[in-house]
Amino acid sequence: MGYExxxxxxxxxxxxxxxxxxxxGLVMARAGLGKTALLVQIALDSILRGNRVIHVxxxxxxxxxxxxxxxxxxxxxxxxxxxxxxxxxxMVARHRMIMTFKEDAFSRPRLEERLNDLxxxxxxxxxxxxxxGFDFENADRATIEDLKDFVESMSLQAWFSATSHRNDDxxxxxxxxxxxxxxxxxxxxxxxxxxxxxxxxxxxIIRNNGVEVAADTSLxxxxxxxxxxxx
Amino acid sequence: MKRDLTKVRxxxxxxxxxxxxxxxxxxxxxxxxxxxxxxxxxxxxxVGATMDSMELEKERGITIQSAxxxxxxxxxxxxxxxxxxxxDFTVEVERALRVxxxxxLILCSVGGVQSxxxxxxxxxxxxxxxxxxxxNKCDRTGANxxxxxxxxxxxxxxxxxxxxxxxxxxxxMEGVVDLxxxxxxxxxxxxxxxxxxxxxxxxxxxxxxERREELLDAVSMFSxxxxxAMLEEEEITEEMVHDAIRRGTLSLELAPxxxxxxxxxxxxxxxxxxxxxxxxxxTDVENIALDLDNDEAEVKVSNDPDDPLxxxxxxxxxxxxxxxxxxxxxxxxxxxxxxxINTRTGKKTKVGRLVRxxxxxxxxxxxxxxxxxxxxxxxxxxxxxxxxxPGLNWSMSTMHVPAPVISLAIRPVDNKAQANMSKALNxxxxxxxxxxxxxxxxxxxxxxxxxxxxxxxxxxxxMKREYNAxxxxxxxxxxxxxxxxTRADFNYTxxxxxxxxxxxxxxxxxxxxxxxGEYEFVDEIVGGVIPREYIPSCDKGFQASMEKGTLIGAPxxxxxxxxxxxxxxxxxxxxxxxQQAAKGAFKEGYAKANPVIMEPIMKVAVEGPSExxxxxxxxxxxxxxxxxxxxxxxxxxxxxxxxPLSEMFGYxxxxxxxxxxxxxxxxxxxxxxxxxxxxxxxxMKKYQEEKNEG
Numbered sequence: 059m060g061y062e063x064x065x066x067x068x069x070x071x072x073x074x075x076x077x078x079x080x081x082x083g084l085v086m087a088r089a090g091l092g093k094t095a096l097l098v099q100i101a102l103d104s105i106l107r108g109n110r111v112i113h114v115x116x117x118x119x120x121x122x123x124x125x126x127x128x129x130x131x132x133x134x135x136x137x138x139x140x141x142x143x144x145x146x147x148x149m150v151a152r153h154r155m156i157m158t159f160k161e162d163a164f165s166r167p168r169l170e171e172r173l174n175d176l177x178x179x180x181x182x183x184x185x186x187x188x189x190x191g192f193d194f195e196n197a198d199r200a201t202i203e204d205l206k207d208f209v210e211s212m213s214l215q216a217w218f219s220a221t222s223h224r225n226d227d228x229x230x231x232x233x234x235x236x237x238x239x240x241x242x243x244x245x246x247x248x249x250x251x252x253x254x255x256x257x258x259x260x261x262x263i264i265r266n267n268g269v270e271v272a273a274d275t276s277l278x279x280x281x282x283x284x285x286x287x288x289x
Numbered sequence: 290m291k292r293d294l295t296k297v298r299x300x301x302x303x304x305x306x307x308x309x310x311x312x313x314x315x316x317x318x319x320x321x322x323x324x325x326x327x328x329x330x331x332x333x334x335x336v337g338a339t340m341d342s343m344e345l346e347k348e349r350g351i352t353i354q355s356a357x358x359x360x361x362x363x364x365x366x367x368x369x370x371x372x373x374x375x376x377d378f379t380v381e382v383e384r385a386l387r388v389x390x391x392x393x394l395i396l397c398s399v400g401g402v403q404s405x406x407x408x409x410x411x412x413x414x415x416x417x418x419x420x421x422x423x424x425n426k427c428d429r430t431g432a433n434x435x436x437x438x439x440x441x442x443x444x445x446x447x448x449x450x451x452x453x454x455x456x457x458x459x460x461x462m463e464g465v466v467d468l469x470x471x472x473x474x475x476x477x478x479x480x481x482x483x484x485x486x487x488x489x490x491x492x493x494x495x496x497x498x499e500r501r502e503e504l505l506d507a508v509s510m511f512s513x514x515x516x517x518a519m520l521e522e523e524e525i526t527e528e529m530v531h532d533a534i535r536r537g538t539l540s541l542e543l544a545p546x547x548x549x550x551x552x553x554x555x556x557x558x559x560x561x562x563x564x565x566x567x568x569x570x571x572t573d574v575e576n577i578a579l580d581l582d583n584d585e586a587e588v589k590v591s592n593d594p595d596d597p598l599x600x601x602x603x604x605x606x607x608x609x610x611x612x613x614x615x616x617x618x619x620x621x622x623x624x625x626x627x628x629x630i631n632t633r634t635g636k637k638t639k640v641g642r643l644v645r646x647x648x649x650x651x652x653x654x655x656x657x658x659x660x661x662x663x664x665x666x667x668x669x670x671x672x673x674x675x676x677x678x679p680g681l682n683w684s685m686s687t688m689h690v691p692a693p694v695i696s697l698a699i700r701p702v703d704n705k706a707q708a709n710m711s712k713a714l715n716x717x718x719x720x721x722x723x724x725x726x727x728x729x730x731x732x733x734x735x736x737x738x739x740x741x742x743x744x745x746x747x748x749x750x751x752m753k754r755e756y757n758a759x760x761x762x763x764x765x766x767x768x769x770x771x772x773x774x775t776r777a778d779f780n781y782t783x784x785x786x787x788x789x790x791x792x793x794x795x796x797x798x799x800x801x802x803x804x805x806g807e808y809e810f811v812d813e814i815v816g817g818v819i820p821r822e823y824i825p826s827c828d829k830g831f832q833a834s835m836e837k838g839t840l841i842g843a844p845x846x847x848x849x850x851x852x853x854x855x856x857x858x859x860x861x862x863x864x865x866x867x868q869q870a871a872k873g874a875f876k877e878g879y880a881k882a883n884p885v886i887m888e889p890i891m892k893v894a895v896e897g898p899s900e901x902x903x904x905x906x907x908x909x910x911x912x913x914x915x916x917x918x919x920x921x922x923x924x925x926x927x928x929x930x931x932x933p934l935s936e937m938f939g940y941x942x943x944x945x946x947x948x949x950x951x952x953x954x955x956x957x958x959x960x961x962x963x964x965x966x967x968x969x970x971x972x973m974k975k976y977q978e979e980k981n982e983g
Binding site: 119120123124151152155156157158159160163164168172175176178179180181182 | 443444902903906907910915916917918919920921922929931
């Protein structure tokens, strides 16, 4: 593929996103703390490994979602040496498709129908699915299990974002807050984004590939760029 | 008579195809008494709406050219420019937006914000035009103004706030509730002439209160007085709210949303009131000119009628009486008999007839003041020229003109058609800067180029009808480009020294890809190895070479040429010699610089029922498209893709048959990208064959 060096330098490598098999990941944080930025970086990491990503954005437009990718690509090109930047940008565009839904228009059957349209017509065969903006508050466990089954049946790696709230302190034994406190066992990887006193945002990796993680795995989001940095 | 500028409104009406612009404009003209009868746009009664003065427009049911008209409403003087919604006529919309101060953005209450509404809104933002949104066709089945208001927020990023709510929708539409005065408004009489104010119906009182709260929350940030009254729970007067809405609208941070059905004569008069109350007068808008005598320093035009004249010519029409030039005055007064200067050409002109415009009718006037839109006769100029009083040398900034992306060859069927075709092309190119024509010297064919298939189709049709010039058309050609991808050195000697005076020049250096821009020439010659006087000739030679590449004869773009070596002969070197040397050097370098062919890539948005989404994506994929994304909303999906223009010809027919006519698409230029190898090989093969034949 040619971008191994970028992949190897990516701080997200601790998540071992390249491992085979399906997995369901969850990124949680309060509003505005970088969930979308992190999901986009996870998606880009997947693309650099040669995968194709469907980025589902619920309640957002295609253009706005695209701007996230454009901005983060610019930061990557700024921080790392790439011999042919235009080729990389082009490659990313070809390996990513954005699907946006109005809040009330998203459902597993609809998503399945859309993905099948793409696969059956040989238009786009995704390996990775990112879902940003899913309404966990109004979804019951059965719905999440259904989505998990769907992801597994399509042999996809999938990442979801969920928004937690300051004024609801319900939390699961593993430390996953409302509204995912009762479904966190369904996820193989769970990352919480927490604001620190120095204005950085800490990635608190609660679980990685089904294994509970020690507290000293340290990744942060740089608040000026929303890029993941080590330490 | 000096008009009070605060009571002048120069507005445009912009929107998507078929959202009812022309019907709305006609209703406005009727209610302001500019016309005395209402005619339906689609010509059911055989007459057609007043604004669509061209036959073709009436027949197709689409508006092609912008038309200007003026009217008065409650002691305000309003100049309205009606503009086409189809993306192929973007230059008309851009021109209108350049000279207007405010706009009405019309949306269909069923279709909502569609692709063209997005393009038009982007244009309005580019020219900082405050707007009022009017959700039309609320009498249609499926009308949902609330959903459309959401779309204005989501898709256009506007702070859209409803200032009315409907009384009934679809066939039950009766009127609107005005949330500022908290009154119900009904439109009585056969043509809705009589506006009646009543108490809000009981079943709508609660909703009206809620929506009013939302309105007040949204606009209070624009008025300290209103904010204070709300916090102190004091009386909130209508004036306070109107003032806040106006401030928000003028600052471009608010878009008031109104509703109605122009066809059913509902909602138009309140819209006119809103134009008076919320859209800017000429003095509310800052317009900048460039002082050509002062290195193009920016200067503000004053809007003062006592200052020297500054006016912009924004539309030309070649009619029966000669050239009609539409102008917008920005300061000063223009009078019949005055001498004015075209600051682009320096030419002086005497103002002959001065007219005020109505669609297809004219009214002679003696003078027009700043902030006005009028027309002059018999003035030779181009669209975008600035006219000033003698002594002032300013230019209004030039309008943004998109480059044409498609061309085709046309052949007149006989000699008579040839003469008429020339006349027609002469007129069209003067009127429309995005429509270009030239003769291909190799094939001797006349080539026309424009913004899209429809753009060219309309001109071909007009040539036939208005000029009796029937033409045969060739296959559409895409505007390819060539560029280089690597750096390459050159070192070329041009020598002709066979006795007598000869030619000699040597040019050395390199060329490399230029990221931004078309061409750059860098002179790094030291020690006089090429005399200073011949350096411009080198530049000239390189530029001449850029006109036609060696791969397929397409213009070359994105090249930086650096010269750092050379030699000359005391006798035999000349401008011509170095031009030739540069051309040879360019050719040498170009061959080594890995040149490639580039094609225009269009941003295409296809909108239609979700059931056809799969088929639509397949059709785009088959045409070398790259699907960027999809947007789902209820039963409708929009598919966005980047498509090579060369693959889009005839797509409308394909789409129509795939989707039973229920889907439509828009297309606008995005960027140039390298063509795939197989396409490049085919293009080069074809080019070689044509060269060999010729």
